[in-house]
Amino acid sequence: MPNQWHKDSVASFKFKAPDTLKNYNLFVNLRNTNAYKFSNLFLIVDIDYPNGKVVKDTLEYKMAAPNGELLGTGFSDLKENKLWFRGFDQPFKFNEEGEYTVNIQHAMRNNGVVNGVENLQGITDIGFRVEQAQK
Template sequence: MHRVFGAILGLICFTSCDKTAVFHEFKSLPDHWQSDSVVVFKIEDLDTLAHYNAFISLRNDNSYAFSNLFLITDMQFPNGKTITDTLEYEMARPDGTWLGSGSGDLKESKLWYKENIQFNEAGTYTFSIKQAMRGNGDVNPIADLEGIRDVGLRIEKTKE
């Protein structure tokens, strides 16, 4: 009982001391990430003069069968302009050891998305993330990607 209470207290202290994050949210996925399933985050009230770094946070388990991950992201500005990126992330070392932090079956990875960006329009920014993994020689994405448990977005204010 004391260990559980200590772990919860430590987690609260650790997260409350993080003054750089202005947004950090995870969305849980079902048993698999469908190729047509889009994870969406909406952010409002960002300082239009500040600079930020954006990260995609992922939690994967041992059922993830690949050493990399392809994602397609959209960042939609309040005026409707959209920036689309196709991103590839390394998820494991060549020996199969998972990258990221955590122990046991679940690993968490903090992946660079955008560096030193400025949200110079007031209003709501919408971030969309979907998986784009394909088998070797396949044109279509994997319909039901297993092993990715949670997808998150983290926005940090840069140190000026």
């Protein structure tokens, strides 16, 4: 992503279920620069299970403080954000063995405009992270 994210670009991540008995936390990792001009971020995230089931969510994340300062970690104009996807409100288990796919797409719109933002400026990287939940 050369400092922008096209509305039709889907970040896909394939991985094997690490363990079907343990609880996990799932995160979207995102890097953005000061070119990001919104205070929030809307994402469409779906997880494709090995059996073919697909669970799709529309998620909103706060990206800036009320004063406009971007949230996240980092001392330069590059900020890193670790955004919850699953596991924050209830334990998440990979209840099927096999390969999972997570697809992430932005769903940003300007106020009063029906069509989505064509190229979301300021996004440099999208990632996905699976962490074993602490007891």
